[in-house]
Amino acid sequence: MADSTIERAPVSPERKGSDFSQLSRRIVQEGLLDRRPVYYTVRIATVxxxxxxxxxAFALVGDSWWQILVAAFLAVVFAQMGLLAHDLAHGQVFRSRRPSRIAGHLVGNLGIGLGYGWWTDKHTRHHANPNHEDHDPDVAPDVLIWSAKQAEVSKGLPRFIGGWQAFLFFPLLTLEGLNLHISSLRALRRPTLKHRRTEAVTLIVHDLAYLGAVFAVLPVGKALVFLAVHQALFGVYLGCTFAPNHKGMPVLTGEDRLDFLRRQVLTSRNVRGGHLINTALGGLNYQIEHHLFPSMPTPNLRKAQPIVREHCASLGVEYVETGLIDSWAQAMRSLHEAGASLRGGGRSQASAG
Incomplete structure (x- = not known):
């Protein structure tokens, strides 16, 4: 597991941003921020x-238990659409916001029931302060505990399951698809949510079409099984896609003073793999490059990697890369260590999450 100790010395004004600006100039010179219309045309058409x-296939198979296979296939497709919505939210596909937003509502809200506006706001805050206990919503102790500090002040459900959360992580992921949809619906109550009417209409149309189609074709029992399998596998796929990126890496606190490059690199982990891993994870296996350059099109991340890795080496900044299974193992170990004090074993010394 990556070293969870981060230097807490302030960065001088002259040094701030300078290391990243040098890297950024090289990336721009290589044309790696240029749009890739052919790639995204093919990817969108395929998805x-x-x-x-x-x-x-669902309509043709009809009233049959073979629908479980259709549910599994659609779970994979829903996850791939979620990854596509992610790229749209980062402006990787289109140059302007309006077409990105329209496509995001179609793919996210209407297609898979994920509130594009709510999720974009949440994910933007994550990118600004990755793995920061106070500012990153992805490490908020809503259900799981990500650090010993959170364990000490935990209450309710996080405290109840925190001691054994590593063993419950994958079972809990079966609820993640449903959780994202419920969170999207709850966000409609916020007056600050942009394009709230569009968000509401597209989410409601999705629900009516999705549930209407399932219960129109299948009897109640099979319909419920189909929904359970589809949503469970969808949640597990998404969780397995995002968990390797930051979980088990250092968690930042208000005491940490890091410049942009170090804040992004030291809290992120890359996952090694070939074309299959790239496709399955939607390019998020190049998490370090993605966090440094969020608007970089997915196929360019692979080309940016050697440049970023060389630059980090020249600065003495640790660049973490591991295999997929090992990345999950690191995440599970950090979860187990974070909840150590809740198992009666004394205060955990881990600060990773």
Whole structure:
């Protein structure tokens, strides 16, 4: 597991940003921030074709237990659509915000029931302060505990399950798809949510179409099984996609003073792998490069990696890269260590999460 100790010395004004600006100039010179319209045209066409094909298969299979296989296939497709919505939110696909937002509402809200506006706001805050206990919503102790400090002040459900949360992590992921949808609906009550009417209409249309199609084709028992399998596998896939990126890496606190480059690199982890890993994780296996350059199109992340890795080495900044299984193992170990004090074993010394 990565060293969870981060230097807490302030960065001088002259040094702040300078290390990143040098890297940024090189990336721009290489054209790695340029749009990749052909790649995204093919990717969008492929995902949409699979989405439509999955529902056509659902209609053709009809009242049969073979629908469980259709549910599994659609879970993969839903996750891939979620990854596509992620790229849209970062402005990787289109140059301007309006087409990105329209496509995001179609893919996210209407397609898979994920509130594009709510999730974009949440994810933007994560990128600004990754793995920061006070500012990153992805390490807020809503259900899981990510550090010993959070364990000490935990209450309710996080405290109840915190001691054994590593063993419960994957079972809990089966609820993640449902959790994201419920959070999207709850966000509609916020007056500050942008384009709230569009968000509401597209989410409601998704629910009516999704549930209407399932219960129109299947009897109640099979319909419920289909929904359970589909949503469970969808949640596990998404969780397995995002968990390797930061979990088990250093958690920042208000005492940490890091410049942009170090804040992004030291809290992120890359996952090694070939084309299959790239496709399955939607390019998020290049998490370090993605956090440094969020608007960089997915296929360019691989090309940026050697440049970023060389730059980090020249600065003495640790660049963490591991295999997929090992990344999950590191995340589980950090969860187990974070909840050590809740198992009656004394205060945990881990600060990773």
């Amino acid at each position: 949409v074709t699979c989405f439509v094909g999955g529902w056509v």
